Amino acid sequence: MPEQLTLYLNKVSPYSQKIELALLEANAPYKGYQVDLFNKPEWFASKVNPAGKVPVVTYGGPDVDPDDPSPLSAKIAESNVILEFVVDLYPDSGLLPKDPVLRANVRFFIDATTKHIEVPFYAFLQGLESYENVLKGIEFIQGLLKEGGYFAVGDHYTIADACITPHLARLRIVTKTDLGNFPVGVGYKLDDELKRPKFSKFMKYVERMLERPSFKQTYDEESVITFFKRIFTKRMQAS
Ligand SMILES: N[C@@H](CCC(=O)N[C@@H](CS)C(=O)NCC(=O)O)C(=O)O
Known part of the structure; x- marks a missing residue:
């Protein structure tokens, strides 16, 4: 079983869509959680991303509800960093060539x-x-x-x-x-x-x-x- 992966995103955010595209193209299972950027949940900055931005992923730790994030999961922000992270999780997806x-x-x-x-x-x-x-x-x-x-x-x-x-x-x-x-x-x-x-x-x-x-x-x-x-x-x- 792969570790849990939750993507905090917003549908209008191009940076969020980059990660959805990579996850879909890799056939990766993930949970998506929409963050309302005009009214962010109070736990989002304190428990998920201090910068208050999407996208961010939580990886590993217990399989919790996205609105109750665990301190035990890794939190990874910045879309281009997350893209590389998806590649590292799915090295055979072709998302990054071998050459x-x-x-x-x-x-x-x-x-x-x-x-x-x-x-x-x-x-x-x-x-x-x-x-x-x-x-x-x-x-x-x-x-x-x-x-x-x-x-x-x-x-x-x-x-x-x-x-x-x-x-x-x-x-x-x-x-x-x-x-x-x-x-x-x-x-x-x-x-x-x-x-x-x-x-x-x-x-x-x-x-x-x-x-x-x-x-x-x-x-x-x-x-x-x-x-x-x-x-x-x-x-x-x-x-
Ligand atoms: N450099 C960041 C940019 C992320 C970003 O600017 N996200 C916007 C949505 S497109 C956001 O969350 N804005 C909310 C805020 O700044 O409060 C990345 O590549 O992930």
């Missing part, structure tokens, strides 16, 4: 996702970064994708794909709905840019990842849109 060069490529892709997608894209959503810098980040990521390749790295779904896919889904929302604290219309402008032939390799990769059953099983678009509408309340007028 050392491909393993390095996967880790480089994850690092690039943080620097070139997560940082500029979420700053852009808050009106703190230009859409040009989002496109620069996408260009960097596109440069890592192999011509004719299916996955981010090698010929198998890896934690590199799990890491970037939730952000690709949120990027699609922004380009289709124009939701965000950037000037009105800039989300659609990003959409126009991404339709140019220059970005076709990246966009085909996006399409493949968003078609995957593990993605569809873990994604609730309506909830993400509702969340975006709730947090992006003030809009600047296009200059």
